[in-house]
Amino acid sequence: MEPVCDLVLPCRDEGPALPALLAQVPAEFAVIVVDNGSSDDTAGVAAGLGARVVHEPIAGYGAAVHAGLLAATHEYVAFMDGDGSFDPTELLPMLGDVRAGRGELAVGRRRPVNHRVWPWHARLGNRLIVAWLRRRIGMTAHDIAPMRVCRRQDLLDLDVRDRRFGYPVELLQLATLAGWRLVERDVTYLPRAEGTRSKVSGSVKGTLRTARDFWKVLS
Secondary structure, eight states, X not given: OOOOEEEEEEEXXXXXXXXXXXXXXXXXXXXXXXXXXXXXXXXXXXXXXXXXXEEOOSOSHHHHHHHHHHHOOSSEEEEOOSSSOSOGGGHHHHHHHHXXXXXXXXXXXXXXXXXXXXXXXXXXXXXXXXXXXXXXXOOOOSSOXXXXXXXXXXXXXXXXXXXXXTHHHHHHHHHHHTTOOEEEEEEEEOOOOTTOOOSSTXXXXXXXXXXXXHHHHHO
């Protein structure tokens, strides 16, 4: 089967997660690993497994995502963390939603397999941001799109500018204000692969730094 959608995986020091993760990626997706300044062998592992590797020297989640978007070549593009915390097969129904015209953006809503997967401080920060977006602009989603699928050109036209952790919040804000229909599906939230560490929810400090990026987008 020929791929119909690019799958962008923004990565920084995710080498240990990639072998198991890429083995699960359905044939519908062509993988683009964006190496965002890794100090491990992320790029080499990804290339050895057949993924296309893009290097983005500017640190930041949004910078890595945007680099992957620019590198994508298919009509549809998907995004997901490269740390092993999500199942790429769960992107298939989301891709189906966008291809069938049920929405312009399909997003995931995390359902953690246990309470340790999603620390309280990260969950609280996410809940506050989502509540603000739902109340102030009528966003219909209940999470900040940790997995998402849309048409590549639509996303380019939306012109998301944030290059740090505020990227998904700005994306949801702009998409809602632009009248995009959001389709939300539950996705399994798994423990990160052994040997990787979260830049966001791994510590209270990381969560506070991310929350700062979120509120900069909303202010």
